[in-house]
Amino acid sequence: MNTALPACLSDLRQHWPLPESVPGARLFSNRFEHSAFTTEDFSRCGIVAPASIQRSVAKRQAEYLAGRVCAREALLALTGEAQVPVIGTDRAPIWPEQTVGSITHGSGRAAAVVASRDDCQGLGLDIESLLPLARAERLRAEILTLDEQARMDPNQVAMVVTLTFSLKESLFKALYPLVGKRFYFEHAEVLHWSAQGQARLRLLIDLSPQFASGFEIDGQFAWLDGQLLSLVAVR
Incomplete structure (x- = not known):
């Protein structure tokens, strides 16, 4: 149409x-x-x-x-x-x-x-502009867990904070319709990501028998006209 x-x-x-x-x-x-x-x-x-x-x-x-x-x-x-x-x-x-x-x-x-x-079962899509470095520094403790902060390359703060924010937003959008429960940045972590656009996330909270603490799922991302697009698909 x-x-x-x-x-x-x-x-x-x-x-x-x-x-x-x-x-x-x-x-x-x-x-x-x-x-x-x-x-x-x-x-x-x-x-x-x-x-x-x-x-x-x-x-x-x-x-x-x-x-x-x-x-x-x-x-x-x-x-x-x-x-x-x-x-x-x-x-x-x-x-x-x-x-x-x-x-x-x-x-x-x-x-x-x-x-x-x-x-x-579920899809979560998110698009974000790259955070300015000063704002990323201010938000890093709200968006990243202590383990995520420990793993972060200090030369990639803006990228990592933006990417983590976006992937966790996509994870929420994918899972919320399935569990009917809200969860927040501290309830998931990005285990690793690659320059080719692959990522792996893990839940840190029990949402349902299927989606319990320790549940891991793949995510992916790409740059679209200067903005970061991320997707989590629950197969």
């Missing part, structure tokens, strides 16, 4: 910038410019804005619209139906039956990934 995009959206495309494929998954991204957003853009895209979004500032409305356009295109590519996930009571997207997905947006870029439940 590649309808004409309003002026606030551009560069809508299906691609896979990450290093490893996920069976059956579809990923779309686009660019958005909140200064070009108008409230009529929702109707132009055929998307209904929830009341909470209608009350938001233009930046949040543009983010929401850009993310939902990506999600609709990804679902169309996966299922043949152009559906738009609505917001649940916990503010997480509600995906159509038999599908899983994740939406993310950063500085001017939104993306969504979807897959069939036959291929994935």
Whole structure:
């Protein structure tokens, strides 16, 4: 359903910038410019804005619209139906039956990934801009465990803090719909990562019998137009 995009959206495309494929998954991204957003853009895209979004500032409305356009295109590519996930009571997207997905947006870029439940239990996608070094130094103790800090190369503080933040966000998005419990940065750790975009994470908290403390899972990441895109897929 590649309808004409309003002026606030551009560069809508299906691609896979990450290093490893996920069976059956579809990923779309686009660019958005909140200064070009108008409230009529929702109707132009055929998307209904929830009341909470209608009350938001233009930046949040543009983010929401850009993310939902990506999600609709990804679902169309996966299922043949152009559906738009609505917001649940916990503010997480509600995906159509038999599908899983994740939406993310950063500085001017939104993306969504979807897959069939036959291929994935959960998906978590996150995009982040590289943190300035001074901010990364301030946030490192909030985002990294003591073990993660001990393993960190002091010459890569900005990269490691940004990557750890993003991977843990993706882990949360992938697991939260499966366990129904919130968890935080101190409840997971990045065991290792490679320059090629592979990573390994471990839970430090019991979330469910399947996802207990010590559970390990792969993550991956890539740079997309200067921003860090990370993904965790629960196969």
